[in-house]
Amino acid sequence: MPSSLTSDASDDGPTIWRISSFTISHTYKSHGPSRLYLDRANGEFGIVSNAPSATPTLAQFPDEGAIYFAGKSARAAAWRAKCKKIVLLFEHCQIDLEFGTVDDAHDFLHTAEDIAMNAGNHFFYSYEVVRGVPFVRADFDMAKYGYVDRTPHPAPVLDSEWSQLRQSGEWADFVIVAGGKNFPVHRVKLCKESLYFKAVCSGGFAETEKQSIELPESSQIISSLLDEIYDTYNSTTGSIFTNFALRPEIEKEHAMAQLLDLFIASDKYNLEKTKRKVSYAIIDRIPFIKDPLMVIDIAVNIHHEQFPYVDHGLRRAVVVQIDARLPSIIGDEGAWKELMEDKKVLKALHVFMCQGREDGGESGMLTPAVMPVRAGRK
Numbered sequence: 001m002p003s004s005l006t007s008d009a010s011d012d013g014p015t016i017w018r019i020s021s022f023t024i025s026h027t028y029k030s031h032g033p034s035r036l037y038l039d040r041a042n043g044e045f046g047i048v049s050n051a052p053s054a055t056p057t058l059a060q061f062p063d064e065g066a067i068y069f070a071g072k073s074a075r076a077a078a079w080r081a082k083c084k085k086i087v088l089l090f091e092h093c094q095i096d097l098e099f100g101t102v103d104d105a106h107d108f109l110h111t112a113e114d115i116a117m118n119a120g121n122h123f124f125y126s127y128e129v130v131r132g133v134p135f136v137r138a139d140f141d142m143a144k145y146g147y148v149d150r151t152p153h154p155a156p157v158l159d160s161e162w163s164q165l166r167q168s169g170e171w172a173d174f175v176i177v178a179g180g181k182n183f184p185v186h187r188v189k190l191c192k193e194s195l196y197f198k199a200v201c202s203g204g205f206a207e208t209e210k211q212s213i214e215l216p217e218s219s220q221i222i223s224s225l226l227d228e229i230y231d232t233y234n235s236t237t238g239s240i241f242t243n244f245a246l247r248p249e250i251e252k253e254h255a256m257a258q259l260l261d262l263f264i265a266s267d268k269y270n271l272e273k274t275k276r277k278v279s280y281a282i283i284d285r286i287p288f289i290k291d292p293l294m295v296i297d298i299a300v301n302i303h304h305e306q307f308p309y310v311d312h313g314l315r316r317a318v319v320v321q322i323d324a325r326l327p328s329i330i331g332d333e334g335a336w337k338e339l340m341e342d343k344k345v346l347k348a349l350h351v352f353m354c355q356g357r358e359d360g361g362e363s364g365m366l367t368p369a370v371m372p373v374r375a376g377r378k
Helices: 102-118 158-168 187-193 195-202 206-210 219-229 249-268 272-288 292-302 314-324 326-330 333-341 343-358
Strands: 015-024 034-039 044-048 068-070 076-079 085-089 094-099 125-128 174-178 181-185 212-214
Touching (some): 015 044, 015 102, 034 272, 174 219, 181 187, 187 219, 195 206, 206 212, 219 249, 219 272, 249 292, 272 314, 292 314, 292 333, 292 343, 314 326
Parallel strands (some): 076 125, 174 212
Antiparallel strands (some): 034 044, 044 068, 076 085, 174 181
16 A cells, blocks of 8 residues: 655655664664654654555654654754764754665755744754764764754744733733634734734724624634634644644544634635644644545545635645545545545546656556445444
């Protein structure tokens, strides 16, 4: 079965790198090749299985904790030209990563640097290890050789201040009402992030005079939307590795429904930054869904005529997943039936397969198989 993981950084699927081995603090060592999976919405990297299956398995410590790390927390990185090894230093550990190719190693390094910079991690520094230092040895220690973080330049921490104001409601001068709940907000923040709210707050409407507006979305969706506007952590777009990958399928289904609603709301209220982040969250979570019917349900929703036209790659990404999972979808009566009944998804899948053949790549079947005959879904 073809893997649903892709190795490019496009919107078609998640960003991954193949790694030959990894070591944590010179004590915990991998048992073979695996893959490094990027949670783009949160700037986190997780270790997943290298097995060629449609659903990746998140690597875990013996105590069942997920093996992952946050790029924004890295203190420093060490590398050497023409070397497949990258070493990251954190406050309490060092992680050694041996990549499959030199290009993959340096592509990962550039990604980690970008994540640290975008997160405002001014401590982070990337060192090219000089000749004479035993960098390739398994016992290489960054701190021992002085490859540690540098003193950062002072910078304002505006994001955390907005997050605190979101929690306290202090100095709020506008109210959003949703699902019977009042959300105190700050017009200056709303107007900066959204042309919709800029018009509402200063456009001479009735809501402008009342300094409040009632929105039709649920209180949970609006709460998550405001958390994103105020750069506040929320479980809807939170870590794949702690909030999603290891959850039961029924919880994943609820989480994906919340993300799709959040994407639609972000589009409706012109919150482009949030919309892009949510699109990453959706695309990067789909590979961890085991249930074929759930994947088809997501595809049907994304291809619905009322779904936002500018989708940041969601339509194509979910079709890539369907193509990778065709054998399991065909073997699932409910999933196969729903796929066969949705002409828009079928057309998108057919176009994708044809393009794959034209480009010289491999793809799944072009002629639909017969309806599965097994008794039904468990």
